[in-house]
Amino acid sequence: MSAxxxxxxxxxxxxxxxxxxxxxxxxxxxxxxxxxxxxxMSLPLGAVTPMAIAAMGVGGLFGGVAVGxxxxxxxxxxxxxxxxxxxxxxxxxxxxxxxxAPAYAAIKWAVITVCSAAGSVWGVNRR
Numbered sequence: 624m625s626a627x628x629x630x631x632x633x634x635x636x637x638x639x640x641x642x643x644x645x646x647x648x649x650x651x652x653x654x655x656x657x658x659x660x661x662x663x664m665s666l667p668l669g670a671v672t673p674m675a676i677a678a679m680g681v682g683g684l685f686g687g688v689a690v691g692x693x694x695x696x697x698x699x700x701x702x703x704x705x706x707x708x709x710x711x712x713x714x715x716x717x718x719x720x721x722x723x724a725p726a727y728a729a730i731k732w733a734v735i736t737v738c739s740a741a742g743s744v745w746g747v748n749r750r
Contacts, residue, residue, distance in 0.1 A: 702736075
């Protein structure tokens with residue numbers, strides 16, 4: 624085996640990793656901003672879940688745009704995959720701290736995946 628052996632990634636793996644990183648960082652920053660707004664404006668605790676879902680939806684949009692700009696093709700498919708992977712990361716984090724409600728889990732998956740798919744289509748079609 625030579626010392627110059629390269630790791631061969633499946634097609635679009637690099638684009639998906641870029642999208643996941645952008646989505647996770649963007650979603651985390653928006654979640655922190657949401658927490659700051661809830662604290663500073665003394666919003667009711669009922670606003671936490673909708674703001675968290677919206678923040679992760681926008682994070683999914685950012686990740687989708689990054690996937691679309693990086694891959695330059697297959698926007699819808701890559702966006703759905705990126706959104707689902709972002710959701711799975713969020714699901715594992717939620718399960719590690721306790722249980723999650725199935726209805727909220729389905730809503731979170733739908734919002735993140737649709738936003739990521741839309742962002743990816745937008746990223747592919749951006750000129």
